[in-house]
Amino acid sequence: MAREFTSVGVVGLGTMGAGIVEVFARNGIDVVAVEISAGAVERGRATLTGSTDRAVAKRKLAEADRDALLARVDWQVGLDALHSVDLVIEAVPEHLDLKQRIFAELDRVCKPEAILATNTSSLSVTEISVATTRPNQVIGIHFFNPAPVMKLVEVVRTVVTSADVVADVEALCERLGKVDVTISDRAGFIANALLFGYLNHAVGMFESRYATREDIDAAMKLGCGLPMGPLALMDLIGLDTAYEILDTMYRRGGRDRRHAPVPLIKQMVTAGLLGRKSGRGFYTYERPGSPVVVPDEHTPVSTGAALADGARAIAKVGVVGSGTMATGIIEVFAKAGYEVISVTRGAEKSAKVCEAVKTSLNKGVVRGKLSEEDRDAALGRVTWSATLDHLADVDLVVEAVVEELSVKKALFASLDEICKPGVVLATTTSSLPVIDVAMATQRPADVIGLHFFNPAPIMPLVEIVQTIRTSAETAATARAVCAGLGKTGVVCGDRSGFIVNALLFPYLNDAVKMLEASYSTADDIDYAMKLGCGYPMGPFELLDVVGLDVSLAIQRELYLELREPGFAPAPLLEHLVTAGYLGRKSGRGFRDHTKR
Numbered sequence: 001m002a003r004e005f006t007s008v009g010v011v012g013l014g015t016m017g018a019g020i021v022e023v024f025a026r027n028g029i030d031v032v033a034v035e036i037s038a039g040a041v042e043r044g045r046a047t048l049t050g051s052t053d054r055a056v057a058k059r060k061l062a063e064a065d066r067d068a069l070l071a072r073v074d075w076q077v078g079l080d081a082l083h084s085v086d087l088v089i090e091a092v093p094e095h096l097d098l099k100q101r102i103f104a105e106l107d108r109v110c111k112p113e114a115i116l117a118t119n120t121s122s123l124s125v126t127e128i129s130v131a132t133t134r135p136n137q138v139i140g141i142h143f144f145n146p147a148p149v150m151k152l153v154e155v156v157r158t159v160v161t162s163a164d165v166v167a168d169v170e171a172l173c174e175r176l177g178k179v180d181v182t183i184s185d186r187a188g189f190i191a192n193a194l195l196f197g198y199l200n201h202a203v204g205m206f207e208s209r210y211a212t213r214e215d216i217d218a219a220m221k222l223g224c225g226l227p228m229g230p231l232a233l234m235d236l237i238g239l240d241t242a243y244e245i246l247d248t249m250y251r252r253g254g255r256d257r258r259h260a261p262v263p264l265i266k267q268m269v270t271a272g273l274l275g276r277k278s279g280r281g282f283y284t285y286e287r288p289g290s291p292v293v294v295p296d297e298h299t300p301v302s303t304g305a306a307l308a309d310g311a312r313a314i315a316k317v318g319v320v321g322s323g324t325m326a327t328g329i330i331e332v333f334a335k336a337g338y339e340v341i342s343v344t345r346g347a348e349k350s351a352k353v354c355e356a357v358k359t360s361l362n363k364g365v366v367r368g369k370l371s372e373e374d375r376d377a378a379l380g381r382v383t384w385s386a387t388l389d390h391l392a393d394v395d396l397v398v399e400a401v402v403e404e405l406s407v408k409k410a411l412f413a414s415l416d417e418i419c420k421p422g423v424v425l426a427t428t429t430s431s432l433p434v435i436d437v438a439m440a441t442q443r444p445a446d447v448i449g450l451h452f453f454n455p456a457p458i459m460p461l462v463e464i465v466q467t468i469r470t471s472a473e474t475a476a477t478a479r480a481v482c483a484g485l486g487k488t489g490v491v492c493g494d495r496s497g498f499i500v501n502a503l504l505f506p507y508l509n510d511a512v513k514m515l516e517a518s519y520s521t522a523d524d525i526d527y528a529m530k531l532g533c534g535y536p537m538g539p540f541e542l543l544d545v546v547g548l549d550v551s552l553a554i555q556r557e558l559y560l561e562l563r564e565p566g567f568a569p570a571p572l573l574e575h576l577v578t579a580g581y582l583g584r585k586s587g588r589g590f591r592d593h594t595k596r
Contacts, residue, residue, distance in 0.1 A: 002171035002426060009034060009082040009110075009349035011102060013044025016119060017091035019147030022048055025072040026148065032074045032081050041075050048073065051148065079105050087172075089141055091119040092501075094244050099123065100131035112385050115165055117141040121192050122248040125185045125480045126158040136162045139169055141188060144532045152531035155182040156191045179531055181524040187252035188245070188259075188278050190520055190528040194539070196246050196565075197258040198507040200265075202230035206282070209265040211499055213282050214300060215490035222461035222488055223453055223500040230503070231282040232330035235275035236291075239268050258510070258566040309478035310473050312422060315339060317425040318391040320411065321400035322349040325428060328456030329398055334378040334484045335457075341383045341390050350384045357382065360457065388418055400428045408432065409440035413426075416441035422475050426450040430501060431557045434494045435467040444469035450479050451498060452487075462487045467494040481492065496561035497554065505554050511539035515590075522590050540590040543573075544583035548590075552577050 007030040010021045017033075021044070035041045038264070052069060055061035061069075074081070078100070082088055088106055092098055099118060106116050116138045118128050129138035134445030139538045140156025154175045157166050166182060173180035188196060193205055202216055211219070217229020221547075231436050234242055243265050251261040267279065268274075275281030279288040284296035317333045319326055322344040330353070333340045344350045361378060364370035383390070388411075391397055397415055401407055408427060415425055425447045427437050438447035449465025462485075464478045492499050511525055526538020543551050559567040576582075576589065581587030 001106075003086070003168045005029060005086045005168075005172055007032065007085045008087045009085040010091060011035075011079065011082075011106075012090060012092035013040060013047070013090065014093075015047065016143065016145055016147060018044045018047035018051070019145065020089055020091055020119065020143055021073060022051055022148045022429045023068070023143070023176055023178075023386075025069045028072070029071050030074070032076055032085055034081055035081060036074050036077070038077055041077055045075055051146075069576055079109050083107065084111060085114060087115045087117060089117045089119055089314055092350055094120060094123060094241065094248070095509055096123050096127060101127050103128055103138070107134060111317055113137075115139060115168065117169070119143055119225045122188055122245040122252075124187075124252060125156050126160075129158055129160070135160050137165055139165055140185065141169060141173075144191070148531065151177075151179050152191070152528060153178045153180045154528065154532070155190065156185055156189060158185045159279050176277060179527055181528055182521065183520050183524070185237065186519060187249040190514070190525055191532040192245055192508050193249065194507055194525075194529060195512065195533055196242065196249060197256075197510055198503055199230050199242065199257065200246055200262055201235055201506060202503055203234065203262040203264055205499070205503070206231060207262055210495065211490065211492040212300060213305045215296065215492065216262040216499055216503075218488055219461060219463065219490045219492075219499040220503060222459070223463075224504055225536040233286075234265075235281035235283055238275045238277055240274050243269050256566055257564065258506070262560075282300060310476040311423065312395065312473060312480055314395045314424070314477065314484075316341070316394045316396075318343060318394040318397040319386070319400065320344075320391075320397065320415075322353050323359045323400065323402075325452060325454055325456060326400035327353055327360070328454065329400055329428070329452055330382060331357050331378070331457050332452075332485055332487075333398075335374070337381070339381050339383075341394060343385045343388055343391060345386065347386050349369055350386050350478045354382075354384050363458075384519065388414055391415065392418055393420060394423060396424045396426065396477075398428060400452075403429060403432060405432050405436055408437050412437050412440040412447070416443060422446070424448060424474055424481075426478065430498075431496065431554050433496070434465050435469065438467050438469055445471040446474050448474050449494065449498070450478060450482075453500075460486075460488050462489045463498045463500065464489045464491045465494050465498055466491065487489075497555045502558060505558060506567055508539045508543055508551060509555050509570050509573065512543070512573045515540070516570055516572040544589035544591060544593070547585055548573060549577050549582050 002570045008024050009032040010017050011034045013033055013035045021033045022033050035044055052066045056063055056066050069094055091103055118125055118140050119142055125140040129135035139161050142154035144150035144152050155169050160585035164557045170180050206213055206216055213231045217232050220226050220229050243261050245262040246259050272278055273280050276285055278291055279285050283293045286292040286294050316339045318341045319330045328343050330340055342353055344353055361375045365372055365375050399411055427434055427449055428451055430451055434449040451463035452459050453459035462482045466475050479489050515522055522540040526540050529535045529538050552569055555569040566580050582585060584593050587594045
């Protein structure tokens with residue numbers, strides 16, 4: 001039977017420590033809140049008071065409950081005040097020597113049966129535990145910020161942590177209303193090991209000037225549904241904190257280059273550009289600690305006039321292809337007022353595309369998102385064709401045929417012969433080199449990538465992919481077209497994966513490697529990323545939706561182009577694809593979907 005925790009101690013009353021105090025006090029547990037000085041105690045008290053007052057103002061906490069909560073907290077200076085608590089959680093800065101000194105002192109002060117816990121997010125719980133004479137009673141209890149809101153807790157056991165201690169802490173997490181995942185002591189645990197490789201990669205993308213900070217962040221928010229873009233999230237975490245976590249994971253985690261801090265991070269930390277807390281990081285903020293971003297010298301000008309500057313006039317658009325993506329793109333352009341010529345291979349496919357567009361538009365009417373008049377007008381703008389010759393007088397062609405380079409190159413060679421001079425030729429490829437397609441024509445300056453996301457009528461993002469031969473006029477036209485469609489266009493270079501896939505799929509691959517190593521289960525890894533990081537789907541849920549074969553193909557392309565060892569596809573992913581376990585579409589991937 002799990003032990004009853006009647007009192008806990010919290011050491012360190014910064015944002016995280018004060019949040020942990022609130023979690024326990026909200027759940028009827030007495031808390032001894034400890035800091036190194038009276039001033040630090042008062043800052044911690046002010047943080048807790050501010051948090052609970054906001055909860056009262058939002059009617060999420062009754063005044064009487066707030067007062068009872070605050071009455072459960074005993075504010076103290078010095079560790080000696082923790083002599084009678086049942087559990088201590090340390091939440092001081094991420095420095096191993098500091099934590100070891102605190103644990104050695106806690107070992108002396110606390111009663112023999114007390115559990116000693118660390119909230120570290122990256123340091124070795126084992127190395128912290130050996131500073132005590134009771135390493136079997138030391139455990140990691142990693143809350144996520146803000147602790148009162150975030151549901152996830154990573155429970156980190158060492159090789160000597162008592163099974164009873166683990167069970168007691170798991171029961172405590174349940175009492176606190178948290179979802180716990182229990183894991184072994186490994187650098188970064190689950191969430192940070194997956195999150196910070198992705199964040200580091202995004203910083204590298206920015207450092208190389210592959211894309212702007214705004215475009216990288218917009219791409220991941222709009223393309224993946226993430227709550228924040230990676231660079232804005234780095235600013236929230238703090239670049240100094242991020243550097244310490246990455247450096248620790250690199251040194252402790254087998255020196256994986258995915259976790260080797262990008263040099264720009266260290267440079268920014270040295271320059272005092274720490275993110276929100278210093279008022280400037282990747283973005284500039286209204287004042288230190290403020291979440292309000294203000295314009296700075298790097299803020300792009302995004303007025304309509306600037307978007308259209310140098311752009312060609314586009315009135316008539318050709319869409320080549322008969323799949324889901326082509327159907328969606330036809331709908332997008334037609335609803336936006338463009339005249340559209342749909343070209344497929346044969347009248348039968350043309351009829352199917354026409355029916356699919358009608359069905360989608362009718363759904364919009366039923367849902368109240370489109371009037372019958374607008375539906376009819378959109379359909380009236382589309383001409384259905386089975387020959388490329390009908391594209392002779394269009395202003396823009398968007399290709400959405402099968403992802404095979406030979407097919408695309410043959411199509412662009414034909415378009416080069418048929419289309420009038422000055423036409424923008426766009427490919428919707430998500431993984432192939434746009435330059436290879438462009439060089440199949442005699443007009444590579446007019447070729448660009450327009451990577452729509454599926455379903456095109458709903459997804460707000462388009463990646464605008466410029467090759468080294470794309471003209472400024474063509475790029476300006478693509479930006480203006482995206483704006484005219486009501487889409488957010490993000491500009492990047494012609495590199496495998498562009499922005500979204502280049503950042504997303506290595507993260508998914510890292511998750512597969514974590515599962516492959518038997519570090520955690522697919523369910524716990526999914527819980528960690530959804531509840532700890534606010535992701536809309538866990539990595540294994542997403543892999544099964546995307547398709548393991550599609551994911552493997554993209555990961556292989558990334559690895560072949562970048563030759564980064566950490567990008568090599570996880571063997572488990574390859575084995576599942578070989579076995580025909582492709583995800584939802586085959587009924588089985590990382591999970592069995594036939595039983596649902």
